[in-house]
Every structure is written in structure tokens, then in C-alpha cells.
Amino acid sequence: MKYALLLAPSANRVYTQSSAALAVSELRAFGVAAEPVSRARLSYLDFEAEGLGDLGNLSSAYAFFERQGDLLKPAEVSTLDTFDDDLITIPKYAGKTNEHFTKLLLNVTALASAWPFAGRQFTVLDPVAGRGTTLNQALMYGWNAIGIEVDGKSVDAYEAFLKTYLRRKRLKHTADLTPVRREGKRIGRRFDATITGTQTVTLFDADTRRARALMKARSADLIVGDLPYNVVHKTSTPTEFLAEAVPGWAELLKPGGAIGLSWNVHLAPRAEAERLLAKAGLEIVPAEGFEHWVDQGITRDILVARKP
Numbered sequence: 134m135k136y137a138l139l140l141a142p143s144a145n146r147v148y149t150q151s152s153a154a155l156a157v158s159e160l161r162a163f164g165v166a167a168e169p170v171s172r173a174r175l176s177y178l179d180f181e182a183e184g185l186g187d188l189g190n191l192s193s194a195y196a197f198f199e200r201q202g203d204l205l206k207p208a209e210v211s212t213l214d215t216f217d218d219d220l221i222t223i224p225k226y227a228g229k230t231n232e233h234f235t236k237l238l239l240n241v242t243a244l245a246s247a248w249p250f251a252g253r254q255f256t257v258l259d260p261v262a263g264r265g266t267t268l269n270q271a272l273m274y275g276w277n278a279i280g281i282e283v284d285g286k287s288v289d290a291y292e293a294f295l296k297t298y299l300r301r302k303r304l305k306h307t308a309d310l311t312p313v314r315r316e317g318k319r320i321g322r323r324f325d326a327t328i329t330g331t332q333t334v335t336l337f338d339a340d341t342r343r344a345r346a347l348m349k350a351r352s353a354d355l356i357v358g359d360l361p362y363n364v365v366h367k368t369s370t371p372t373e374f375l376a377e378a379v380p381g382w383a384e385l386l387k388p389g390g391a392i393g394l395s396w397n398v399h400l401a402p403r404a405e406a407e408r409l410l411a412k413a414g415l416e417i418v419p420a421e422g423f424e425h426w427v428d429q430g431i432t433r434d435i436l437v438a439r440k441p
Contacts, residue, residue, distance in 0.1 A: 242393030
């Protein structure tokens with residue numbers, strides 16, 4: 134069957150300029166080859182597939198069409214979405230990762246795991262969670278979410294947002310913020326919420342380099358993080374930060390699970406990042422075509438690995 138995908142516009146004009154190339158690479162991760170085309174000054178991707186399956190979850194998808202000669206017939210698709218999209222779009226703050234890119238990174242990481250994309254309630258860990266964009270996308274998919282964030286103000290902001298959102302949507306939930314102690318010492322805080330009895334989200338206010346002290350081994354199916362573009366963890370360069378954090382993250386990943394990281398290639402060379410993941414016992418998964426310009430001094434790329 135021949136299809137055309139109409140790409141969704143992004144509020145970020147720079148990201149929109151890269152969206153077609155990124156969508157081609159994302160479709161490749163789903164096992165589909167696509168070609169960018171322009172129709173009536175709109176950007177589409179043309180591709181062939183036996184059916185649309187999970188493609189309704191593509192990060193830049195706006196609408197799908199069956200191609201019938203020169204005509205386009207709207208095609209129905211299904212998605213994993215379990216909440217209204219305002220769970221993702223409401224939060225606005227400086228430094229927020231583009232939500233389309235967050236979804237792309239989560240998709241590519243899930244596809245690199247040993248499990249079917251839509252056949253499991255994944256537990257997703259974002260070890261550099263910020264104010265929770267990745268956590269919210271995981272919740273949107275009906276999955277469970279865990280985050281670690283060193284900035285206590287960001288943790289407080291996420292707690293306030295999620296509590297308000299769940300109350301406004303009249304969704305049954307429990308939520309609490311408690312201290313985390315190990316060997317009698319306080320090492321951080323944790324925000325926990327259970328939603329409708331079927332999903333959980335936990336956000337730790339702590340240093341991600343102590344991740345192993347916060348959680349049990351093999352707690353996560355997926356680890357997904359957009360690494361800080363600047364040095365925000367004291368005494369660490371980006372490469373040093375990865376060297377200190379990756380071993381603990383790898384211990385938290387279940388066998389068959391996958392890790393997907395995005396980072397500024399000007400701060401840490403790909404070869405060095407790959408070496409650090411391999412040293413932690415992870416197998417690099419090819420992820421090409423995702424490098425794109427973000428801002429002056431920031432060129433972002435994706436690195437994906439799987440735990441045997």
C-alpha cells in the first residue's frame with residue numbers, strides 16, 4: 134500500500150526545518166523507507182507499507198493518506214495516547230526540549246529494545262528529567278515513568294503541574310513528596326504519583342550520578358534522556374559526567390532494555406560517548422540521520438544502545 138504522511142508543524146521554526154529529515158530517520162527505525170516530497174507547498178513523506186500499524190505514534194505525524202494516483206485519501210491510524218495532548222503542550226518554560234523531539238527519542242529507544250513497541254507497559258527512566266517532558270510523554274503512552282533531577286525547583290514545578298493537571302482532569306490519583314534516606318542520611322526527595330491505579334510516576338530530587346543508590350537494579354525497561362547542553366553538574370565536563378553516570382544507569386536497565394541519549398556533539402564526541410556506553414556493557418544500536426542544528430553552538434544527535 135502506498136501512503137503519504139503530512140508532517141506536523143512545530144512551534145519551533147528551527148526544528149520544523151529539520152523535521153522531514155528526522156521523520157525519515159524515525160520511519161527507518163520503524164522499518165519503513167520514506168522519501169520527502171512537496172505537494173501544494175506542504176511537506177509530506179511518501180512511503181510504502183503493508184499497513185500503518187504503530188506509525189500513528191510517529192513524533193511528527195499530522196495526518197496519513199492513502200495514495201491513489203494523484204489523489205490522497207485520509208487514512209485512519211491508532212495511537213497509544215491515553216491522555217489529552219495538553220499533558221505535553223501545557224508546560225512552557227525556558228530550556229524545554231521540543232516535545233516532538235522528546236517523542237522521537239522515546240520512540241527510537243523503545244524500538245531498539247527487545248520488546249514490541251505497543252506490546253508492553255514500559256517503565257521509562259529519564260536520568261536528567263528537568264521538568265518532566267519525557268515523563269509526561271511516557272505517561273501519555275500509558276507507560277510508567279521515573280525521573281531523576283538535581284534541580285529541586287524543577288522537581289517542585291513538576292509536582293505542582295502534575296497534581297493540578299490530574300485534579301483538573303478529574304483523574305483518580307494519589308501523590309506525595311517524601312525524603313529519601315540511605316544509611317540514616319538524607320540523599321534527596323522523591324515525588325510519587327499513582328494515576329487511576331494503572332500508572333505510576335516517580336521523580337527523584339537528587340544527583341543522577343547516585344542513581345544506583347536511589348533505585349533497585351533492573352528497574353527500567355528504557356532509559357531516555359536529553360543531556361544538559363551546558364555543564365550543570367558541578368566539577369564535571371560533559372564527558373566526565375557521562376563517565377560518572379553511565380555505569381549506574383546501565384545497572385538500572387533490564388536485559389533487553391535500551392538507552393537513548395541526545396546530546397550536543399560539540400561538547401562530547403560520538404566516539405567517546407559510544408566507548409563509555411560499551412564500557413558499561415551496552416551494545417551500540419545504529420541510529421543514523423538524527424543529527425540536527427538547534428542553536429548557535431548546539432548541534433544535537435542521538436545515541437542508542439541495548440543491554441544484552
